[in-house]
Amino acid sequence: MMVNPPKVLVIDDEEIARVACRRVLSREGIEVTLAPSGREGLEILARDPHDLVLVDLKMPEMDGVEVARRIHELDPSIVIVIITGYATVESAVAAMKQGAYDYLPKPFTPDELLIVVRRGLEKRRLDLESRALREEKAAIERNFVTMVTHQLRSPLSAILQYFDVLLEGIGGELTEVQREMLERARERLQGLLELINDWLDMSRIQEGDIVRRLRPVDLAACVDEALKGLEWAAREKDVAIQVQLPEDLPKILADPGSFREVLSNLISNAVKYNREKGVVVVRAEACPGGVSIQVTDTGFGIAETELPFIFDQFYRGKDSRVRSLEGTGLGLAIAQKIVRAHGGCLRVRSELGRGSTFEVIVSAAGGDNVTNGTR
Ligand SMILES: Nc1ncnc2c1ncn2[C@@H]1O[C@H](COP(=O)(O)OP(=O)(O)O)[C@@H](O)[C@H]1O
Ligand SMILES: [Mg+2]
Incomplete structure (x- = not known):
């Protein structure tokens, strides 16, 4: 005053x-x-x-x-x-x-x-x-x-x-x-x-906090952490989760706590919006300046018209099968926010009735930074 x-x-x-x-x-x-x-x-x-x-x-x-x-x-x-x-x-x-x-x-x-x-x-x-x-x-x-x-x-x-x-x-x-x-x-x-x-x-999620906590992280350990708590849902639906990470994958530059959240949101969607006895594959590979991590499922897929909205807060798919499952519509918005705070990018490819692939690209520890040219 x-x-x-x-x-x-x-x-x-x-x-x-x-x-x-x-x-x-x-x-x-x-x-x-x-x-x-x-x-x-x-x-x-x-x-x-x-x-x-x-x-x-x-x-x-x-x-x-x-x-x-x-x-x-x-x-x-x-x-x-x-x-x-x-x-x-x-x-x-x-x-x-x-x-x-x-x-x-x-x-x-x-x-x-x-x-x-x-x-x-x-x-x-x-x-x-x-x-x-x-x-x-x-x-x-x-x-x-x-x-x-x-x-x-x-x-x-x-x-x-x-x-x-x-x-x-x-x-x-x-x-x-x-x-x-x-x-x-x-x-x-x-x-x-x-x-x-x-x-x-x-x-x-505060970008500054995430940036401050960035450090070299072993992706395999991070995936393991993310899978905890998802096993029950996978077993319930008889969905198999396969993790295929190359031995020589470089460490990623990440905030381990929030990055695990990204993976668990993507994998839990891949399980949740999958068919009975479906498959989820978690893959990763080094790419220029960083690491690309892909979560692929054999689920419902996402209609082309819905793709622009799925990262919005509270957006939930219009598909009645999606609607019959509990959800908040915040999972992808959270993942997106975290990935962006990492300076990385998150994108999706999907085919209705066949499945979807969500890809996260983040910097490798010690490597060049990912420039957010894509999405
Ligand atoms: N792997 C997936 N396969 C099919 N649809 C998906 C997948 N992941 C996300 N979606 C669609 O994107 C919407 C938003 O996802 P999300 O933000 O995680 O919220 P929620 O899972 O709570 O609905 C979902 O309601 C669904 O329509
Ligand atoms: Mg979700």
């Missing part, structure tokens, strides 16, 4: 005028600094920020228009009032164009000075207040998703555990109907938790 008391700098080459201003303004509880030239005024502002500056238009060394321009270069939020003689209203207009807020024609009475300065300080107060509000709003927006999702996650996880316990029959035998209802409720809850986790991921 505004420094209390308000600080006003008076830049005028005439001493009598400077001193008169100070007398009037300090009576109002305003802290007043005086400078005899634009250069000295700018020096003062550089080390000691003020709320408002009164600048005389006609000064020998540097005129008021130039001073106003430089003050705003230094700090665009300072309110500038130009003091001008009758003859120079045109130059006052020029000064206003340089961002001066108001002007005061000479000679002026103490009251006139006070009115203009009070108005300028009021503007300053409102500017600062709205800036603070804007910043506060931005901070709330930034943290909102994280806050809400965190708050939701723990009670929902607790509820899920109660369901598990009940389904295990620990609370007593369940009738067939009860069991079915509980299972359905449990499934919905699981879906909700997935959504929350995806939201959290989406809001947490």
Whole structure:
């Protein structure tokens, strides 16, 4: 908020005028600094920020228009009032164009000075207040998703555990109907938790954090990590996951935590949108400047018309088979965001009814960087 008391700098080459201003303004509880030239005024502002500056238009060394321009270069939020003689209203207009807020024609009475300065300080107060509000709003927006999702996650996880316990029959035998209802409720809850986790991921991914954590990563280990937690879904659908990585594959330059997330999102889609007894192959090869990783499935494929949208947040395929499966539509958006933060690219080829291949290209550790020419 505004420094209390308000600080006003008076830049005028005439001493009598400077001193008169100070007398009037300090009576109002305003802290007043005086400078005899634009250069000295700018020096003062550089080390000691003020709320408002009164600048005389006609000064020998540097005129008021130039001073106003430089003050705003230094700090665009300072309110500038130009003091001008009758003859120079045109130059006052020029000064206003340089961002001066108001002007005061000479000679002026103490009251006139006070009115203009009070108005300028009021503007300053409102500017600062709205800036603070804007910043506060931005901070709330930034943290909102994280806050809400965190708050939701723990009670929902607790509820899920109660369901598990009940389904295990620990609370007593369940009738067939009860069991079915509980299972359905449990499934919905699981879906909700997935959504929350995806939201959290989406809001947490910060490019700067990923760049800071980049280091040489062994892709095979990263794939292994990604496969944990997907085995159950693959077995359920009788989908075989084959990993084919060459022995001499260079290490990739990646943030291991988030890159594993990319792989697990791609592989889980490849399993989920596959046919029964389908196959998922994870391949990789060195390519100029980097490593290309491909996840190929024998699943539904994606219609040409849908391809431009699948990386959008919350987009889910229109296919009824896709719709019958739980999902948040965030998996690919998250993967895309992470890959881009790596300076890499993510793209897809697909044929309806035959399957899809998602390809990630990232830099190899120690190699050239991938230039994002593609997609
Ligand atoms: N391997 C795949 N095969 C077929 N369709 C896919 C595949 N991966 C993604 N899709 C399509 O892209 C959409 C968005 O995927 P994603 O962002 O992971 O969200 P979700 O899986 O939650 O629907 C999916 O709804 C689906 O239509
Ligand atoms: Mg998905």
